[in-house]
Amino acid sequence: MINTELAGNLEKVKAAQKILAVTTREDRDAYLSDVAEILRNRSTAVFEANRKDIARAEKEHLAKPLIKRLLFDKGKLDSVLAGIDQVISLPDPNNRILEARELDEGLILKRVSCPIGVIGMIFESRPDALIQIASLCIKSGNGIVLKGGSEAAETNRILASIFQEAAAARKGGRVPSEWIYLLETRDQVKEMLKLDAFIDLLIPRGSNSFVKYIMDNTNIPVLGHAEGICHSYIDADADIAKAVRITVDAKSQYPAVCNALETLLVNREIAQDFLPPLAEAMKKVGVELRGDAAVCSIIDCIPAEEADWRTEYLDLILSIKIVDSFDNAVNHIHTYGSGHTDSIITESPTQAELFMQTVDSADVMWNCSTRFSDGFRYGLGAEVGISTLKIHARGPVGLEGLMSYKWKLYGSGQIVADYTGSNPRKFTHKKILQEQVSGPQN
């Protein structure tokens, strides 16, 4: 059953977003400046709320790293303020003319970027994520329904209230305070998943099982990824020193994340030469190796089981398999991979291009670490998330992942009947160049 109170509140967010869609860049940027100012002015109260969350977390014996991520202090405040400034400086993603075409004299078609609508964001304990996500949504003209980690309840509540206050306070401002809504319970999240009339896109950030749960329990499109089972294929033509160096980085530079390497596929021709130096390098950084029988016959390692090929370790463990051919490597990736990030290490540009063309993953790489698949490293300006969707947005997603488009047709009295029957008018279908259609008004 749908909680009518929550549905009513989300309906208000939907209505507020329709107002937001008509605001200008100046409206939305001025609003973000106001948010920054109120944040600065009320920092004492924010720190106070955060201390309550931390005290409760300590009382409940939360793990130290979790408590560390929960902290919102002067340093975090400075960094979120810098983040808001950066979002203000981004170009307006709205009202961009993506294409324009004359259909006939005085009948001009434009495809124009616009917000998707209302975004449902579910994120983990870091309360600074709330500010980052809300800033990207207001910048792009989307309404937002948020659910943060319950450990950060007090901090999230005051941060969300600052966003509402900034909307209410601005004289003559056009950002309605209902544009943002904070959920506080898991039951509310469960209900939100059914409210596809009010939520247009879900962006969950959290554990794989949580993201999978969201994907399996809603009709709302979900932008995210459940798993990152990333592979590297060491081709027969690989440069061994380069391959070892890249593999060590991909596995051990930061193993807890989705773009870390989990399975290494090694061409049989190069295995004898490649595996011993690899094993030595991996030993130095403390990586446990699990290999198939052929691997275990060359280096000292734990025998891998079928389950290893399906496992995202997120830890200093690497599974290794020897393959007879390029095709076997690709088949393994298509069978066991998660379509996230997969790479080939080879000195052959032809093999590299064939790999990148064949492997059906969001990110495909040649002679570099899988750890590069990331919005910041890709230079996307702002990262909204990483997606293994194949429609809409794939791989690291920037602000444009929050955008839709609409078709605007500017006529001067045209009717379809004139273009049908005997002696019909003909469409001209002339492409109009970007330079000729700079503003929405012309």
Place this chain on the structure above:
Amino acid sequence: MINTELAGNLEKVKAAQKILAVTTREDRDAYLSDVAEILRNRSTAVFEANRKDIARAEKEHLAKPLIKRLLFDKGKLDSVLAGIDQVISLPDPNNRILEARELDEGLILKRVSCPIGVIGMIFESRPDALIQIASLCIKSGNGIVLKGGSEAAETNRILASIFQEAAAARKGGRVPSEWIYLLETRDQVKEMLKLDAFIDLLIPRGSNSFVKYIMDNTNIPVLGHAEGICHSYIDADADIAKAVRITVDAKSQYPAVCNALETLLVNREIAQDFLPPLAEAMKKVGVELRGDAAVCSIIDCIPAEEADWRTEYLDLILSIKIVDSFDNAVNHIHTYGSGHTDSIITESPTQAELFMQTVDSADVMWNCSTRFSDGFRYGLGAEVGISTLKIHARGPVGLEGLMSYKWKLYGSGQIVADYTGSNPRKFTHKKILQEQVSGPQN
């Protein structure tokens, strides 16, 4: 329960599509030429199969218009052959470099178009639709699972077999014959809806209730629209003659389609002047008018009920409401509309732009008939469907609606560790112009 036989067959389509993804434009265009040739050579058998379908349809007393749509004769053959030629002449939608960026010296990122994967298409009785849809899928490198109308079973079977035969016959050809699979029963469709591991996007064409059924019963993304409740808002500043002419076209030029006008919203200030000539013009073309109390006090019409605002008549019926303001019109559209196509008739460019900015529909129009929202009229080259999705593709969808993209990162030994810690390397993040990245190999 999942039928393992069907799952096994769809898994083969998925595998075949991975091969298709590596074919060149030349492979796929040559294959389409082969299909055309076999179609020509086997036309007698195709017409024969079609005669069986028609004989059965007549025996089962199908409606005349349905039988007419079922017909596949010499005329239809010529038009599908011309259609195949047109698809061959379209530019390759694959391997288009959508953006490119230098991340650092020797570390080049490209975002490149690629097929989505396997498309599930469910279409109505016209068997020529099978050829059109399959041609667009092969052109774009997507696999396809098809279900046509059961009335056309014999014709669809032979047409699908010609596509398979062309793949099998081509010497050295690289299109695997498993790339296309024809479903023959409704139970198979029901099962397909659960097989999200093998189908990446569903495109249903059929009645609203059927499309809605599909949308409600699958986790697979659905490109389509359930309803087209299209509005025109006659602003106080409308030119009356223009408004009457456009409204008559939008309602009566072809009322059975989704972009036909269903509800007219009239600003109170212009109602006395506009409604009488409108009523007269609508009477001439046989349109029944249903108005609210205010409308009924000005012209002779049937009183509208609440349900009328929610109804897609697809018939010569128009509901009319008088609104007090622009905002009331927009609110009505957001309350009762289906986000398909909505228009404003006004001589004020400011009101027109505000309307197109505010109304959250796939197609928004000024001073022209809603009937223009159509892939052919928009000049999209080929129409895959019309979508009321807000992600991926919205409004009339051309070939690019069948495309996804992947990120290709071309490195030369880079590791992430070099870009972190003290004294990290800096990313250059230099945009590379289109002209500099013409081919996939450079």
